[in-house]
Amino acid sequence: MLTIAIAKGRLQDEALDLFRRVGITIPGDALTSRRLLIEDQSGRYSFIFVKASDVPVYVEYGTADAGVCGLDVLMESEADVHQPLDLKFGVCRLVVAGKKDSPAPSYNPMGTARIATKYPRMAADYFQRRGVPIELIELGGSVELAPLLGLSEHIVDLVETGQTLRENGLAEIETIAEVSARLIVNRASYHLKRAPVADLIETLKIGIAAERE
């Protein structure tokens, strides 16, 4: 049996939709219950539902054989796992944003740019590569508030439609990365459970292709 970790929240419904379309179905009553460990109807897969940023952790340790999470979470975690499939849903962008009138990409040439973000590693990496000194302010949520209240000049955050930014008077300045949901697989499971893992990848691949047509 394969254990699959699913990120709760943003990606959960679309992930389960994809699984359902390829014939991996979780009983409805189990989903509505508060159980965190649920088997699918075939008994071949057991699903665990965890916080998005915990998915790479479970998979890297091999506690879950595979998982579904956003590329944003995956890159931020730097987890050493296989990433065999782009699941093509949950598409958004990791962007640098600031107030509409903020001095764009020069990022405060007089000194260190202050950046508020939930993604400290990716933000630091992005600016360091461009030789821009920054001061990182790590926030847990509502990052859009930071420039409004003057906590930071810019933010690095995930944007789907850009509506939240616009409503708060912010504008995208640069795109750091395009992200979407990924299937990740533990390195040991990839070999030790090769047949079921290969089967899962192939099944999902067909499901994604069918959806795009």
Next chain:
Amino acid sequence: MSTSLSKIPSGVQYIFDDEVRLRRLIEREVMTVFAGWSYSEIMLPMFDYADLFSLGMGKEQAEMTYRFTGRDGKLLALRPEMTSLVARTVATRFRERPRPIRLSYSGEVFRWDQPHGGRQYEFHQIGLEHIGSGRLEADTEVLVIAIEALRRVGLDGFTITLSHVDFFNGVAERLELDDDRRREMQRLIDRKETDGLNSFLEPYDDHQNRGDFCKLTTLAGKREVLGEARRLVTNAKSASALDDLECICQIAEALGIDSFIDIDLGDVGGLDYYTGFTFKIYAGGLGAALGRGGRYDQLLAKFGYPEPAVGFSLCLDWLAQLVAARQAKAAADAGDATRLSAAGDIVSAFKEATRLRSQGQKVEII
């Protein structure tokens, strides 16, 4: 007591009681297997010049060492691995000795790597190096020894995945990749990012069918994979790498150890010093490889004495974790004896008991 003195740095370990006994036991068993194949133990210094490790591991990996300055002002590093130390010793002090040279080691290594996925800053490696032979016998020998050592400590559900650095090198040369692009492609294959590899290969479309190269991420499985790889990749270097692996697989099959051996041509990450076949060892219950090894025919040349070599190491910390888990499970399983009454029909009770015993089950006559 002062709390600042009670605090321990992250990534270090204190080990005591049963765990020490278990680790010592495993270490002794593994080293006994190595000695049984005529490997003699070498004790190595805890630190050496940082440059030595950069030479051996490659600059990037060697940056993950604990470094400090020696009294002569030179940069020193706590040993992040043992192979460089062994290689230099052999290239400098063992030149006169008859080949091949067989050396084993057991000790802690230190890496300044963010502890995640179960890795610590400090871990214990047990390994061996076979130096002076570039032949198939040496490759076979290290694989056979690895399997014997793992079985000796009670592991059986493990898989050794074979790869070969020249398989990827051949592809990279064919595509004429520069260092950065090459590293990028290596990363994509290592993570089996098929979609990413597909877009990476877009500019190289004229060279070969892109779809074929995208399959590089999925070339894992039993020996048949080698045949499939041959159809996809035709350059001479990659083909010769596949020949090497084919030979090893043939011998493994004849020796009856092929059930432990898989192919993973997508395993292209890792240390720079490998030059030929490489392998990783995976076991159920562990999310990462518990051991790795391979051929490194260029390393000794860096110390002025070129000769081929092959070796591997096991992580004792992970071995101990696995063995402890198996022992705990065995102890739990052993708890439930089937109780058989011999009060009435002694013969049938003992017949049944014998049958259960032949299946390895625990019985209790009441």
